[in-house]
Amino acid sequence: MPLTETIHRPTLHEELVERLRNLVIEDALKPGEKVPEKYLCEAFGVSRTPLREALKVLASEGLVVLQANRGARVATVTREELEKTFPIIAVLEELAGELACKNLSDAEIEKIEKRHATMIKAYRVKDRKAYFQANQDIHNALIEGARNDILETHHRLLASRVRRARFMANLSDDRWAQAIREHEQMMEKLRVRDSEGLGKLMKIHMMNKYAAHIRALNVVSEDAAED
Amino acid sequence: MPLTETIHRPTLHEELVERLRNLVIEDALKPGEKVPEKYLCEAFGVSRTPLREALKVLASEGLVVLQANRGARVATVTREELEKTFPIIAVLEELAGELACKNLSDAEIEKIEKRHATMIKAYRVKDRKAYFQANQDIHNALIEGARNDILETHHRLLASRVRRARFMANLSDDRWAQAIREHEQMMEKLRVRDSEGLGKLMKIHMMNKYAAHIRALNVVSEDAAED
DNA sequence: TGACTGCATTATGCATTCATAATTACCGTT
DNA sequence: AACGGTAATTATGAATGCATAATGCAGTCA
Known part of the structure; x- marks a missing residue:
């Protein structure tokens, strides 16, 4: 009896994936630019953990590239x-x-x-x-x-x-x-x-x-x- | 002078993505099964942070599904x-x-x-x-x-x-x-x-x-x- | 002046801790 | 005995802490 949609409570990291993806797509974060982890944490009012989780996801989507110990950069399109x-x-x-x-x-x-x-x-x-x-x-x-x-x-x-x-x-x-x-x-x-x-x-x-x-x-x- | 390949040191979470992906593909973790976070942490000898990062990536690949506050399950193929x-x-x-x-x-x-x-x-x-x-x-x-x-x-x-x-x-x-x-x-x-x-x-x-x-x-x- | 070296600072990966939601166990009521 | 409700336990999401790699900078020497 599918009267109700299964409710979906978004977690922080999902929310962040969404937000960050938009920032990249809308060119607010430009290709090649470093993704300022600390700044974004403050801007969104979250700790680093969920933000970093979100970055991992974006990396797997190919929107950002992660360099070990050197953080994330917005992927450049060659x-x-x-x-x-x-x-x-x-x-x-x-x-x-x-x-x-x-x-x-x-x-x-x-x-x-x-x-x-x-x-x-x-x-x-x-x-x-x-x-x-x-x-x-x-x-x-x-x-x-x-x-x-x-x-x-x-x-x-x-x-x-x-x-x-x-x-x-x-x-x-x-x-x-x-x-x-x-x-x-x-x-x-x-x-x-x-x-x-x-x-x-x-x-x-x-x-x-x-x-x-x-x-x-x-x-x-x-x-x-x-x- | 490209004498050397750029060295790539894998981070823990990358390694884990790889490992977990194989577990799912090789059916060691069966569809619908819960992904035992704690157990896998011990088995791989890592803390929850990198493992959870890996799960987020696998989820974005559609291999597992995450339910908020209820952990991860291996995706079932309908x-x-x-x-x-x-x-x-x-x-x-x-x-x-x-x-x-x-x-x-x-x-x-x-x-x-x-x-x-x-x-x-x-x-x-x-x-x-x-x-x-x-x-x-x-x-x-x-x-x-x-x-x-x-x-x-x-x-x-x-x-x-x-x-x-x-x-x-x-x-x-x-x-x-x-x-x-x-x-x-x-x-x-x-x-x-x-x-x-x-x-x-x-x-x-x-x-x-x-x-x-x-x-x-x-x-x-x-x-x-x-x- | 310009390049190199060593130190201080910062940023990053991962471990740990904490708060809370979900699950289980227990018990009383019918 | 079966059901419903509540407390204890566990699991999970997120924050914090810590060790280390990377970066920036001052000082030194050519």
């Missing part, structure tokens, strides 16, 4: 890692797309349709922020639509290391237009519940995004080389 | 989880197969060829143990051949929850023969470095393995229903 990570995300999205096509309700698809319209509008007026929000929502809805929490977890683990705010600025007009076209195609497949079609498109979409990131990275590293 | 996990492993293997085809050296392929021969021999004489060992080696070699440690990590995380000793016994003669045929096909693709072909076969191979597991599970649960 180009090599990007190259390794994107293809994995791509196949996960492919799978998610296939499953979502099968499992999403009509109402949910309708909701995504609305989000899509919002996104298109944002594109027309070049509202980057609104665009990214709607885009994010659509992708999340598709991933969740797969009804596979394990897939979701692994996708999140991988995406959180790659999705960094600074990439948002690097969206070229060309890539933006291309992304919109890809989303239009994806919606077409979703409407007719062509699961394989959607899966393939989502994979391609991700790989194209990857190519754009790499191009942006090249520009950055060329700039850096000028110093 | 059929639902199997159903969610296998398709993910399948697409990861597909990707791994593609990458391995591109990245394996001729010498490494030769090694796999030898392993393959060993496996076939084991099949002929119905030596289950030798078969599983060679099989494992081949799969590991292919995953490693992808030259993508992140892919490897996620594959390992997923596989370790699913790969349980008791499944080994459940290999039917039919499935065994089918698996052998699939491996033959995979080798053919690998020899000519048909990356997409190998990828597709590895995915199919995994999904067939999945189907076999489900069949085995059905038998088990029907047996259980007889009580």
Whole structure:
């Protein structure tokens, strides 16, 4: 008789994992930076034990790296890692797309349709922020639509290391237009519940995004080389 | 001047993560069982702090589940989880197969060829143990051949929850023969470095393995229903 | 001036301790 | 005897303490 959800009282270290993860993802703690254990303890009002437990977990997620006797640093994302990570995300999205096509309700698809319209509008007026929000929502809805929490977890683990705010600025007009076209195609497949079609498109979409990131990275590293 | 590898001194908690993970994978700690914190501390000769840190990591990997104030239990694998996990492993293997085809050296392929021969021999004489060992080696070699440690990590995380000793016994003669045929096909693709072909076969191979597991599970649960 | 050495300071890993929640054992009531 | 409630015990989460490795700094010598 599942009338009630099993209650979940969060422990300190879980709370901290959550908080710290957000700090890293939102770039409040920047890649390569030391994680100031003492400071964070004071800031959160906890002792070192739960904070250190949280760091261990974040390390196993790959968000920070631990050096014995030298503490934790926020993991830096090298180009090599990007190259390794994107293809994995791509196949996960492919799978998610296939499953979502099968499992999403009509109402949910309708909701995504609305989000899509919002996104298109944002594109027309070049509202980057609104665009990214709607885009994010659509992708999340598709991933969740797969009804596979394990897939979701692994996708999140991988995406959180790659999705960094600074990439948002690097969206070229060309890539933006291309992304919109890809989303239009994806919606077409979703409407007719062509699961394989959607899966393939989502994979391609991700790989194209990857190519754009790499191009942006090249520009950055060329700039850096000028110093 | 990279004459020396950067030395890595393992900390206690890393060591413990390793050890405990093995205990779970090797079924020394059985699913659903409580993880006897105190006992393990004594057995390993460490205090609770590093052991508990290790448990947090294993929990984030999904090998154990933590209940606040009620300690840790070895995670149980439900059929639902199997159903969610296998398709993910399948697409990861597909990707791994593609990458391995591109990245394996001729010498490494030769090694796999030898392993393959060993496996076939084991099949002929119905030596289950030798078969599983060679099989494992081949799969590991292919995953490693992808030259993508992140892919490897996620594959390992997923596989370790699913790969349980008791499944080994459940290999039917039919499935065994089918698996052998699939491996033959995979080798053919690998020899000519048909990356997409190998990828597709590895995915199919995994999904067939999945189907076999489900069949085995059905038998088990029907047996259980007889009580 | 600049690099090296030894000491002081700090940060870190781990052990220990403490407070409290969960479990068990016990006992009285029906 | 079975059930319910309460006290004793145990286990757990978190804080504190301690030993040691890493870092920063002053002093020395070229």
